[in-house]
Amino acid sequence: MNEPQGDSRRISVMKGITWRCLATLTTYLIAWxxxxxxETAGKIAAVEFFLKFLIYYMHERFWQWLPRQGAEWKAKFSKVEA
Known part of the structure; x- marks a missing residue:
């Protein structure tokens, strides 16, 4: 399915991975x-990487979904008023 605007899912994943690598390195250094x-710093960084990657991906997808959903709601309610 083609997405009409914004980042593709692949781009969202790549942005998430590159950002998480940089942010996880920062977390590791702070923890160390x-x-x-x-060892403790590594465990903290590992948990942080996967958890925050998931949160970031969901956040990105929400912001891609929101404008499309808004347009659908607007079209739906404009038909009701007419």
């Missing part, structure tokens, strides 16, 4: 500096 333990 805070705890002084590489």
């Amino acid at each position: 500096l805070w705890t002084g333990e590489t």
Whole structure:
């Protein structure tokens, strides 16, 4: 199915992966500096990567869905008023 505007799902996934890599590296460094333990920092970063990737993807898709949904609602309600 072609998406009429905005980012494709593939682009949303790629943006999510690249952003999560950068953000997870930052989290790892903060956790390592805070705890002084590489193993603990790695565990925190691993959990953070997957959880926040999922949240980011859902956020991106919501913002792609919203304008289309708004247009559908507007068309639907304009027919009711007519």
